[in-house]
Amino acid sequence: QVHLVQSGADVREPGASVQISCRPSGYTFTDSFIQWVRQAPGQGLEWMGWINPDAGGTKYAEKFRGRVTMTRDTSIKTVFLELSGLTSGDTAVYYCARGMPFMAEFDLWGQGTLVTVSS
Amino acid sequence: QSVLTQPPSASATPGQRVTISCSATTFDIGNGWVHWYQHLPGAAPKLLIYRDHNRPSGVPERFSASKSDTSASLTISGLRSEDEAIYYCAVWDDSLFGAVVFGGGTKVTV
Numbered sequence: 534q535v536h537l538v539q540s541g542a543d544v545r546e547p548g549a550s551v552q553i554s555c556r557p558s559g560y561t562f563t564d565s566f567i568q569w570v571r572q573a574p575g576q577g578l579e580w581m582g583w584i585n586p587d588a589g590g591t592k593y594a595e596k597f598r599g600r601v602t603m604t605r606d607t608s609i610k611t612v613f614l615e616l617s618g619l620t621s622g623d624t625a626v627y628y629c630a631r632g633m634p635f636m637a638e639f640d641l642w643g644q645g646t647l648v649t650v651s652s
Numbered sequence: 653q654s655v656l657t658q659p660p661s662a663s664a665t666p667g668q669r670v671t672i673s674c675s676a677t678t679f680d681i682g683n684g685w686v687h688w689y690q691h692l693p694g695a696a697p698k699l700l701i702y703r704d705h706n707r708p709s710g711v712p713e714r715f716s717a718s719k720s721d722t723s724a725s726l727t728i729s730g731l732r733s734e735d736e737a738i739y740y741c742a743v744w745d746d747s748l749f750g751a752v753v754f755g756g757g758t759k760v761t762v
Contacts, residue, residue: 628696
């Protein structure tokens with residue numbers, strides 16, 4: 534079975550950074566781009582960007598440029614999302630999803646990771 | 653910023669049909685593919701319709717979608733209680749910086 538398994542919930546203070554991991558299984562790690570989408574409480578879905586697990590290339594949503602970094606570690610077949618300069622507005626469930634670049638078609642989703650920003 | 657507009661809510665009784673619209677305010681929705689997601693409470697979003705009108709394996713035939721030059725729509729026929737969820741349309745908007753754009757979501761109540 535194919536899955537995207539994400540790291541567990543995290544609590545961070547304002548101004549800190551958070552890193553979330555996403556480990557694909559059941560398919561070849563380098564075959565598909567991984568995209569990140571978040572949902573703040575009571576809000577809709579918001580796209581953050583993508584990473585190519587093969588070459589490592591990234592594209593970030595303009596809103597997050599300068600604060601977000603997406604990386605991958607091919608040795609452990611895992612991709613990472615790091616978001617810095619956290620504010621309460623970054624409190625959200627963060628999802629990784631499998632999807633090709635320049636498309637909004639995400640056929641496989643992780644279970645979601647709740648990040649709470651609070652002092 | 654590009655915006656996809658959906659009605660915030662829709663409701664119908666079991667067995668009836670509900671249709672959700674998705675329209676673009678700043679770009680031509682007819683130029684690219686529209687995808688639809690079902691987001692059940694406490695679960696991850698699920699791809700419901702891809703590339704305007706296609707159902708992934710396992711999605712019941714009572715979910716259908718269409719698109720015109722100016723808007724897209726999702727129809728749920730034979731509504732069931734388990735269809736109660738938030739439904740999002742999504743597109744790739746290649747204007748300006750390029751981004752995936754989600755509609756605001758429509759809460760369907762059965």
